[in-house]
Amino acid sequence: MNDLPPLAWLQAFEVAARTLSFTAAGQELGVTQAAISQRVRLLEDRLGQKLFVRHPRSLSLTPAGQSWLPSLQDGFTRLAEGTREVFGETGETPVTLRTTPVVQQNWLAPRLCAFRREYPDVALRIISAIWPDDFGPEGADIEIRYGQGRWSGMEAVSLGSDTMLPVCAPALAERITEPADLAEHTLLHAVGFEVGWPAWLEAVGMPELTSRCVPLTCDTQTMTLSLAALGEGIALTHRRLVENRDDLVAALDWPVNSDEAFWLVRPMRPRARPEAAILWEWLKGQVVL
Template sequence: MAALPPLLWLQAFEAAARTLSFTAAGHELGVTQAAISQRIRLLEDRLGQKLFVRHPRSLSLTPAGRAWLPSLQDAFTRLAEGTQEVFGGTTDAPVTLRTTPVIQQNWLAPRLPAFQRDHPTIALRLVSAIWPDDFGPGGADLEIRYGHGEWPGMEAVTLGDDCMLPVCAPSLAATIREPADLAGHTLLHAVGFAVGWPAWLERAGLAYLESRCAALTCDSQVMSLALAAQGGGVALAHRQLLAARQDLVAPLDLAMPTDEAFWLVRPVRRAPRPEAVCLWDWLRTQVPGAG
């Protein structure tokens, strides 16, 4: 069997391929961007194939890089799980929960203080993820993901059906009494969701209205909701994320159903720690209708 490349090279490739950034990979691994670049170059020389396409200001994976990445990530996951099974972990290691900033701010923040009061000995660590690729194969005990609930190797429990509806600052809501009143306002778009303003306006029978509105696109729902709360426009938000917010109101009742949802997720192969099981079970009680 051919000798494997050095582990440092493999780690550099996995981090750079996941983040599509030598700089971000360097920050993650505690080395310089130049060190990551050198390790990748040595790895490509060893393999005899390019793994990345270097663009002037970005990176993309070659077909070989894309094909190899899942196998490498799975190998790292198995190595971490095997180490945990044989040697265990430190008893005081925090339970790591990875999810999107909008869930952290609007769904977890109002709830986690109660968990901490009920379980003061369990340390928690929250990790942010914005894009689907940010949810890596390891490093988190639990995750809350957005999608259809179909992730190989993962157990997923829905946080409830949801819908999207327009929200804005109370001062702006006073001027919006029916969908046609959106004309002339700024529509705040958040990328990454199947349901957006075009779908909502079509459901309202006002598809033409988008051309009569200014548009501002954000790469996260956190920012679109922050702008809406400051009177910067009207955003689309998940109904269940609004309960804890006093700075946003829904001026219109028309909601757009979505087949995507937020899901509580954990690996099926890994034997969870008791502390992680406790958090998993507690979060499930926060789902409407659970109990």
């Protein structure tokens, strides 16, 4: 244990590596940006290797930092688990659920309203993830992820098969009767999905439209749906995410299947807290296969 660096240095590195920001790490740990920077430098000196590449306005992890971070996070997780097992929960800790903004807005929000009416004493905390790397064991009891359901160390329950279809404002939909009509409109792309516009157009037999349509690319599906609702183009999305919206309708009722889907996910270890188990079972009951 004499070779283990001080806990404050390890915390500074873990938070800075997770946020890729000394400023954000300082805010999370309640110290200054300078203090985080100093602790990381002391840690690097102790280890004899650089953990970050310091760019003019950003940070990135070195290969050594990338390799070490999962082990360090697992160590913190095990320490927290052991503390809970021996001493129990300290204070009222909310159940934390993490998912993407589009799932929060279109699928989760109405269901959480019903959950809170049924379980008003369960404290909740909802946090956002946009990119796959935003997900992970740190800080969330339950997650709703998008993918194929294969995540090491995680229990995953499918939220049901889904299809991708083009949606737009009702007034715009009146002018679209076949895929060829899309050539006259902007296609709103959301990055990160296996079935995007090129795959959908190929599936409906019109791959040439990929180069003929005007593209507008966003990094979140929330933004593409907002633009589509305003009449600025046509978005490709999951049917279940727009089934309860009246500002978006199917531009064409040509759904295309995807191997990817939404999954309810939680760590296999440790045993879930009672409040988190309540939310997990309740959300499982919302699954429509």
